[in-house]
Amino acid sequence: MIDNKRFNSNIKLIAFDADDTLWVNEYHYRKAEERFSELMSPWCNYEQANNTLLRVEKENLPLLGYGSKPFIISLIESGIEISKGELTNEQILKLIKIGKETIGQNIELYPNAEEILSKLSGHYPLLLATKGDLKEQESKIERSGLKRYFSHIEIMSEKNRDSYISIIENQKIRPENFLMIGNSFKSDILPVLEIGGSAIYIPSDITWAHEVVEERDHPNLVRAESLDMVTRFFNINN
Numbered sequence: 001m002i003d004n005k006r007f008n009s010n011i012k013l014i015a016f017d018a019d020d021t022l023w024v025n026e027y028h029y030r031k032a033e034e035r036f037s038e039l040m041s042p043w044c045n046y047e048q049a050n051n052t053l054l055r056v057e058k059e060n061l062p063l064l065g066y067g068s069k070p071f072i073i074s075l076i077e078s079g080i081e082i083s084k085g086e087l088t089n090e091q092i093l094k095l096i097k098i099g100k101e102t103i104g105q106n107i108e109l110y111p112n113a114e115e116i117l118s119k120l121s122g123h124y125p126l127l128l129a130t131k132g133d134l135k136e137q138e139s140k141i142e143r144s145g146l147k148r149y150f151s152h153i154e155i156m157s158e159k160n161r162d163s164y165i166s167i168i169e170n171q172k173i174r175p176e177n178f179l180m181i182g183n184s185f186k187s188d189i190l191p192v193l194e195i196g197g198s199a200i201y202i203p204s205d206i207t208w209a210h211e212v213v214e215e216r217d218h219p220n221l222v223r224a225e226s227l228d229m230v231t232r233f234f235n236i237n238n
Helices: 026-039 046-064 068-082 089-100 113-121 134-144 161-170 185-194 227-233
Strands: 013-016 126-131 152-156 178-182 198-201 221-223
Touching: 026 046, 026 068, 026 089, 046 068, 068 089, 113 126, 113 227, 126 134, 126 161, 134 152, 152 161, 161 178, 161 185, 178 185, 185 198
Parallel strands: 013 126, 013 178, 126 152, 178 198, 198 221
Antiparallel strands: none
């Protein structure tokens, strides 16, 4: 559903999520999960393998955070658990390889991502707000070719109320002056709405189970079917 809402001049800062908002990311992890399940097939079926991996990933989040490195550790832990310690060194090396191949993939931008950033950056300061491993996210941002459109970049360990309040305070604006654009209702949308900001939600075709929450309507929220529809919510001519 596309809302007819327009954001007015009250917006002083627009923040974009990175992974699965500006470029493809979760697809690479989904392919890695498929390869993990294939490797676990002597001990369990596809669903059992993925349920175990998801549980282990969630257990590791508070300590290890997000990104490919924690994912590699979770692959190994899950493989050892599923196989009851029967994994060979060769199979463990295969798990490490599966995890490493999620790093350094070619950055695939969503259609018109650069054009949209170019257009909006002519009217608003833009901030990139992403979470995960610092080195890994810095590499993605550099390889994306989009860095020049952002006046500020925030790489956070978690996206929650406190992290968005910190952004607002650092930028010396009020919550009603802040707009977030992202694909995760849990991380990009809810916390921003809760502190009084606005948001544009762009649902992804693939969403990590940990990021799935119940969606709801809000006066400060609009939904876009794709990234290239974002500019229609602003009264800008070029």
